[in-house]
Amino acid sequence: MIGDLLLAWISEAGNGTIADFRARAAWLARTENLDLHESATGRWLRDASALGHCEVDWKHGKWSVAPPVITRLPLADGLAVLVGARRQRLLRAIDEEGVYAEQARRLGSSRDIPPPCTILMPYERTRDLEEYAAALGAVYSGCAAAAIAALLGTTAPAKPTAPPAYDSPFEHLSSFSPQTWAPTLPSRPNPSEGLHREQVNGRWQHLLRREGGWYATDLSRGVFAELARRGETVIRWRPDGDHRTRTGTVIVDWGASLPPLQARALVLCSGFVPRFGSAAETSLYDNVPREIAARVASSLGQTLQTSS
Template sequence: MIGDLLLTWLSESGSGTIADFRARAAWLARTENLDLPEHSTGRWLRDTASLGHCEIDWKHGRWSVAPPVITRLPFAGGIAVLAGARRPRMIRALDASDIYTVHARRPGSEREIPAPCTIIIPYDRTSDLEESAEAIGATYSGCAAAEIASMLPPTTPTTPTAPPAYDSHFEQLSDCSPQNWRAASPRDPALPDGLYREQINGRWQYILRRGDTWCAADLSTGVFAELARRGDTVIRWQPDSDRHGTTGTFIVDWGAPLPPLHSRALVLCSGFAPRFGNAAETAIYDNVPRDIATRVASSLGQTMQISS
């Protein structure tokens, strides 16, 4: 599968530029006669980062592979997953060991690059995971989802930045879900509070206005800061059943993209990238404990709705 080949290439290369990755992914897709939309490479990188395989620096256009780890899934009945780099020698060591694994895939769109398969490792005791990690040259990381969620800081942008240039292409976010931007004038002295974007060297940069202050932002934190200012909620959590309310489904509207760490905390609850509900235009994360869902929502300035 293309997704697994790309992860192997990332693992062996170690780091590189996003532009180079896009070119290689497009070439590989053509060898399989796949006609992929332009955004598919960026979505694959985002999903792969959420799965804990790599880190992405969108601002500087670079990526780097993450070290291999075995991490427990929360409230999953003795299931862990392998995250991080998948160098061929580690996969050979895994195949040669007596570690029982399951390679699982979630069906996706034919017009998207499939995510790497999820390598599931059932276990009886924590010591089993520690021994498995040592045998293949990985690290046992505990429950990464819970640890990441416990450390999530508030995401409101606070770093002051310069106001927009008078002659720039400049727009204001008018609607969050779905996102809708409208033209604005950087020369207007009475611009209202809100999230704005300015095109610089062909790329959008996001800035938040609060009173007379401008703050630097990225799209995710900027959108959630604006949602908090407006008092809008785009996050819901639905328990798996009336009798089992410990874990459930975390749902967020498409127009509000989650920051990378928040997405990773949710993805590592199941080991799979989010599903997308086309009719409701939502991203759906499975097997998310209520306390993790609450921590993620609180960090984003959201009041999480509980569905029945």
């Protein structure tokens, strides 16, 4: 499928620009007669990053593929997932070395590029995963989801920046779901507290207004900083079974996209990008232990709510 072809291409290319990736992905989609949403190529890169296949520098317009890694899924009854670069020689090694692996897919919207298939590896002992990694030329990382969650710090913007230019297009975030931006004047005295965006060289840059100062941020971190200021909660955890169950589903309201590391911590609990609840306007992350969900929420200034 096209998602697997794109992962194979970025694996062989190693790195590149986002603009070049968008052009190549759009061309490949046309060869498959896919009617994509205009932001589909960017969403595929975001999902590939959350799955651990690549790193994306949105500010500077660049991406680079990640090395191949085998990581355990938390509390998943002996399942690990292979992430990172997926070169042809690695796929051949899976067959030649007799490594047992299963491919699984989760399809999304017909107007999105499907993510690459997930390669799952059942195991009985940690030693099995270490041997698989050695045979494939990969790295065994333990449980990446738990390790990432343990390292998460606060994402509140703390870098002071210059005020917006008086003659630039300038808007203020007025509501979250859906996200609504209201035009305002950067020259007005005592600008409103909250998240703003300024258009510079045709691109939006985000700024946070706090106690008379301006702070640089990106959209996802800025949104959560503003949610924290308003005391609003958009992250919930629903246990898979009764109250003794340790895993569950993390539910994030639309309009509050997670920063890359927080998204990766949740995605690597299952090896799949989130499902979407269109009726409830939510993103759903599966097989997430409550302690990982709580660390992700805390890093975003959120108080994790438990739903039934």
